[in-house]
Amino acid sequence: MTGRRAGLGVAVAALVVWSLAPAVWQVLTALKPDRDITRTPTVYLPDPVTWKHVEALWERKPFGVYLANSAGISGAATLLSLVLAAPAASALGRSPERSRRTILRALVVLTLFPPILLLFPLYEAVRALGGLNRPLALIVPYAALSLPLAIWILERGFGQIPAAVEEAAILDGLGPLSRVVRIQLPLAAPSLVTAAILVFIFSWNEFMLALTFMTRDQAKTVTAGIASVSGSSMFEIPWGQLSAAIVIATLPLVLLVLLFERRIASGLTRGAIKG
């Protein structure tokens, strides 16, 4: 028994090292002086610790603006996605079993298409509508692309609510929208949080559309912004600054997930039992 536990411990430790090592390496690189980053033999720990790279992000690039853009766009996309997904999920839950399944499957199929297929048509559409460099150009596609996921998660969450509770609400005179807002969403809060966080992460990390639609520096999100971090000459790759940018861009997501960790876990496993 103890042997098995020890084995499990080793396996977990190995998995943690495997997963975290690149992240740790980014943090170390971000804090190292330039000459230590590329030196052989490898210098592992920053000595002395330098904040030069972090400062450079704000001095040479509007990194704060990137972060604010990302936060605003991801937040708005998340909101829009959930506002659209909740009534859809609610209606799906009340549909006959066959059409419900068919639609849910269709939603999965939708997510299988690589988003790059959308790039050119979307670009043409955004340009024609004068949307380049405007937040809406990303908010709407992000919300749309994450809709299937959000609907899936919410549909599962709503499905956990006993039918009688919904019927009680119907008999109490609550309309369809009122039931979603006052009964279903509060009761499916874990699923709601899960969906929100996953959509937010997707939007925050999205790169291709952001790079294509946001050409002006002031309009860029953090992912597109990182891509534009460059050295003083084309022959110099600013590893330190890139690492710092990546770490700072990731931190909000890490904090978000840590904050809602328990809710996410229960949201993802709810519905697993019912099958």
Added chain:
Amino acid sequence: MSGTLRGEGLSKVFPGGIRALDDVSFSVSSGRVLTLLGPSGCGKSTLLRIVAGLERATSGSLTLDGEPLDEVPPGRRDVGFVFQNYALYPHLTVGRNLSLALEARKLPRAEIEARVRDAARLLGLADLLGRRPSHLSGGQQQRVALGRALVKRPRLYLMDEPLSNLDALLREEMRGELKSLFGRLHATVLYVTHDQGEALSLSDEILVLREGRVLQTGSPQELYRRPADLFTATFVGSPRMAVLRGRCENGGFAGRGTRLGLPEGLPEEELVVGIRPEDVEVKAEPISGGVRAAVLLREPAGDRLLLTLGVGEESLRALTAPGEWPEDVWIRVPTEALHLFSAATGKRLEPRVR
């Protein structure tokens, strides 16, 4: 404000062809309690849900105070529904559970508070208004479910086995409370249960349903004294009525190893005799017109003793005074206490009046 509900020729066929209700008609007048009684799957809950508007009847019509109800959406039917599993809103306090329906109707704040307060006082929930349902006992949850119907002051109460999730002691207590509540509110109630005891004690009238058909409608007393068919006879009454199968021959009943006297005027055919345990007279010594029976089982039932007796190849049960009964006893059943049913149709046979 209690309404009169009438259902006319209601049928319900579910997709897949399952016929849950078949031409059911009934009426509940203002201030009365009608119980839909039957085993599970008899269609009683379906009927209740149709009245609530949660299901649509395939055919037939409903009226409340003479106005057609069929096209009225469930939220506007002016009914208070009590669910079997309570179906409280787990995320809302007791107070909000009670007030939600009134908020949805956009009643004035003061009116809502007054109604919630009244209902809470009536049901003994006044101290619990700030609690969540998960912090209540089963009995308290049951009261909240009742209260949620009560605050609406509906014309009609619909109750779907409201007591079946309570333990036996609490069930009996709530049964009494319900009955006095119905009386005090002068409420029109459509009550669903599979528990015949509950039906007998709560109802002004009982409608017995089986496989979607109405077998009998009548007062509890009528149902008990003159069940219209064999099913109702054995379903209503506890301990159950004993059933003997045999023939009517030469004015008497010939069963498997038994003979009983029968009233006159019966056709000579296969028939079924039903005997309620309390109608069986048991003696330790031979009695005139009595039949010899073997005591198979003795079950004390408080102030009475329930004997299971072997008569010929049949068995029946008798409620007697407690005491030391010998292995063999003599029993007698007054002819007028016998319930007679046609073996072919299961319908009650009435001997021609002498």
